Amino acid sequence: MKTLPHIRKQEILNTLRLRGSIDVQELARTFGVTYMTIHRDLQALEKEGLISRVYGGAVAAPEKEKAKSARKEAARPGYSPAGEEKRFIAKAAAAQVQDGDIIALDGSNCALQMCPLLHEKSITVVTNGLNIALQFADSDSVQVLLTGGLLRHRDMSLVSIRNPDLLEHINIGKCFFSATALSAQKGVMEQSYEESEAKRELLRRSEQLYLLADHTRLGGTAPYVDCACQQLYAVVTDRYAGSTAEMTACLRGVLKVGVRVIYGTL
Structure with missing residues (x-):
């Protein structure tokens, strides 16, 4: 399935x-699009000063160019940095947690930003x-249970859960x-089958599902389905002035x- 630009x-x-x-x-195979589509994406990102194209691909832009692009983007009406958006979402999500709760957190950036608030x-x-798990290593009040599985080094998450009995009894x-x-x-939806598989185990054992999704995730598509929209209890997202029709x-x-729908705020 093709993803939105x-x-x-x-x-x-x-x-x-x-x-x-x-x-x-590699990008064309990952996203299921043509080489020309990827070239157009890279052209657009290079024009914004975020990457530098090289033969057969791209590399990260020099810091000077990224800083220039960031200043230009910050001047745009309605702009909110991605990190800021995720912090707003994390704050709104953490407010849903009460003492005595048993909660599940995936290894995402939004979930990570919830940890100091919990x-x-x-x-x-x-x-x-x-x-x-490491965020709570020095907490006397938070008990942590790891699902186990294969370590995905890219984001330090465990996939292909090897201890399903743990989830069966909680x-x-x-x-x-x-x-x-x-x-x-x-x-x-998820881009990675392994990640989707691991999340489905957590979702299956959970009563209320809160999806942490900034505006870039709304209206898109990806190959693997975590759950139906109707299974969600809430979507926690940010307010974005430049929202598209999708x-x-x-x-x-x-x-x-x-x-x-719960909106993250300051």
Whole structure:
């Protein structure tokens, strides 16, 4: 399945931050699009000063160019840095957690930013993220259960859960997780099969599902389905002044099937 351009570009930037370089052929296979489509994406990102194209792919842009691009973007009306958006989402999500709760957190950036806000609560956290578990290493009030599995070095998460019995014997009240894309019709979707498989185990044992999705995830598509939209309890997202028609339609569709929408604020 093809992904929307804004989602592809964000994933390309995420990969560059982790690896430093990317290959056009690999990107075309990953996203299921033509080489020309990837070339257009890279052209647009280079024009914004975010990457530098090289033969067969691209590398991260020099820091001077990225700073110049960041200043230009910050001057745009309605602009909010991605990190800031995720912090707003994390704050709104953490407010849903009460003492005594058993919650699940995936290894996503949004879930990671929830951790400092939960550090003093008396809760149990079930997670497939080593990065998440380590955040509570010095907490006297948070009990952590790791699902076990194969370590995915890219984001320090555990996939292909090797201890399903752990989840069979625990009732998780609230699950907070992110995904590649959300569609009211197609559901919550993931780019990686392994990650989707690991998340489905957490979702299956959870009573209330909270999807942490910034505006770039709304209205997109990806190959693997985590769950149907109707299974969600709430979507926690940011307010974005430049929302596209697809983003707006996605949230309307979510509300139509009875899912709550919670907006992150300062």
